[in-house]
Amino acid sequence: xxxxxxxxxxxxxxxxxxxxxxxxxxxxxxxxxxxxxxxxxxxxxxxxxxxxxxxxxxxxxxxxxxxxxxxxxxxxxxxxxxxxxxxxxxxxxxxxxxxxxxxxxxxxxxxxxxxxxxxxxxxxxxxxxxxxxxxxxxxxxxxxxxxxxxxxxxxxxxxxxxxxxxxxxxxxxxxxxxxxxxxxxxxxxxxxxxxxxxxxxxxxxxxxxxxxxxxxxxxxxxxxxxxxxxxxxxxxxxxxxxxxxxxxxxxxxxxxxxxxxxxxxxxxxxxxxxxxxxxxxxxxxxxxxxxxxxxxxxxxxxxxxxxxxxxxxxxxxxxxxxxxxx
Ligand code: NAD
Ligand code: UDP
Ligand code: UDP
Numbered sequence: 001x002x003x004x005x006x007x008x009x010x011x012x013x014x015x016x017x018x019x020x021x022x023x024x025x026x027x028x029x030x031x032x033x034x035x036x037x038x039x040x041x042x043x044x045x046x047x048x049x050x051x052x053x054x055x056x057x058x059x060x061x062x063x064x065x066x067x068x069x070x071x072x073x074x075x076x077x078x079x080x081x082x083x084x085x086x087x088x089x090x091x092x093x094x095x096x097x098x099x100x101x102x103x104x105x106x107x108x109x110x111x112x113x114x115x116x117x118x119x120x121x122x123x124x125x126x127x128x129x130x131x132x133x134x135x136x137x138x139x140x141x142x143x144x145x146x147x148x149x150x151x152x153x154x155x156x157x158x159x160x161x162x163x164x165x166x167x168x169x170x171x172x173x174x175x176x177x178x179x180x181x182x183x184x185x186x187x188x189x190x191x192x193x194x195x196x197x198x199x200x201x202x203x204x205x206x207x208x209x210x211x212x213x214x215x216x217x218x219x220x221x222x223x224x225x226x227x228x229x230x231x232x233x234x235x236x237x238x239x240x241x242x243x244x245x246x247x248x249x250x251x252x253x254x255x256x257x258x259x260x261x262x263x264x265x266x267x268x269x270x271x272x273x274x275x276x277x278x279x280x281x282x283x284x285x286x287x288x289x290x291x292x293x294x295x296x297x298x299x300x301x302x303x304x305x306x307x308x309x310x311x312x313x314x315x316x317x318x319x320x321x322x323x324x325x326x
Pocket of ligand 3: 084085140180191192193194196197208209210211215219252275279280
């Protein structure tokens with residue numbers, strides 16, 4: 001159903017109560033769009049969207065995207081999927097279902113109503129990459145049967161579905177390959193490296209480095225990432241992606257631990273733990289495509305982003321003391 005008036009769009013954000021999704025909902029509301037947030041609250045929380053619930057243009061629907069969804073919108077951001085290894089490995093079959101059945105349902109919805117649809121894909125489609133930095137034309141190096149496969153292969157299959165709906169049904173698609181992103185509203189217990197290190201630093205516990213800490217990642221602050229997603233959605237229809245979105249500045253986990261220590265203003269002690277299976281050794285996006293096609297590049301460096309993240313974790317820890325975190 002076409003819009004009748006104005007530039008205001010009706011936008012569905014699946015996974016909208018999660019870390020990235022809640023920031024995205026906020027930014028879309030700032031632009032005066034109507035936002036429908038659909039989330040089953042598996043890893044997301046109502047607390048992330050509490051401040052949006054009374055907004056006249058915001059609606060929350062508790063729903064699992066593995067089931068069909070019949071709504072009328074102009075655009076769909078498909079973010080529903082647990083993202084941290086601890087969370088997505090908790091119920092791996094559900095993780096694959098969320099990526100694959102979720103993509104089929106959201107693409108079926110987009111096809112029926114003629115909506116534009118963006119998929120939150122991931123750098124994990126490159127697996128443990130054999131080329132460095134990773135460009136979008138690299139097909140990846142993924143173990144199909146390992147403990148990370150439910151996420152990696154689920155996301156790869158979702159990309160396949162997006163491109164097949166595009167070729168077969170002319171569905172307008174956008175595929176973003178998101179690299180490690182951090183910031184306020186990450187779940188403190190989600191097991192990801194930034195939240196783990198920040199919590200450990202704030203609680204004066206040793207920083208848990210998996211393996212020797214020489215593996216690398218590139219960390220993008222959430223505001224930059226959300227800006228990239230919105231630019232991609234607003235780009236010309238020919239720009240389908242996949243497009244890497246991430247911060248190309250690369251750090252070893254040892255360097256990250258030091259940076260967290262500086263941001264939290266504490267002396268950090270290191271505790272080495274075993275490296276999880278299939279842990280990629282290096283990860284760094286080539287973002288020339290995003291720069292060329294979207295005019296996008298990150299603007300917030302790690303020190304600045306960590307300072308904001310530390311402030312957030314400090315605040316929620318104090319907020320919940322002394323009863324404990326919820
Ligand atoms: P998150 O876990 O905070 O958010 C995911 C949201 O999806 C949660 O609110 C969760 O409750 C919801 N969800 C999960 N399964 C669902 C289902 N079946 N039906 C409806 N809702 C469901 O994670 P995030 O970091 O905000 O990630 C958002 C998206 O971005 C994910 O698709 C993730 O794969 C992708 N991504 C994130 C990163 C990152 O570093 N944060 C990197 C690459 C890709
Ligand atoms: N679907 C949905 N909402 C819609 C339209 C479709 O959730 O508004 C789901 C529906 O459950 C279907 C899936 O999307 O299984 C794929 O739809 P499509 O039309 O591509 O395929 P088909 O219905 O023929 O299986
Ligand atoms: N990592 C770590 N200590 C932790 C959590 C993670 O050293 O407490 C490492 C992990 O082994 C990986 C990197 O940090 O090499 C990033 O892990 P994360 O789970 O954040 O994301 P992903 O592996 O999916 O990039």
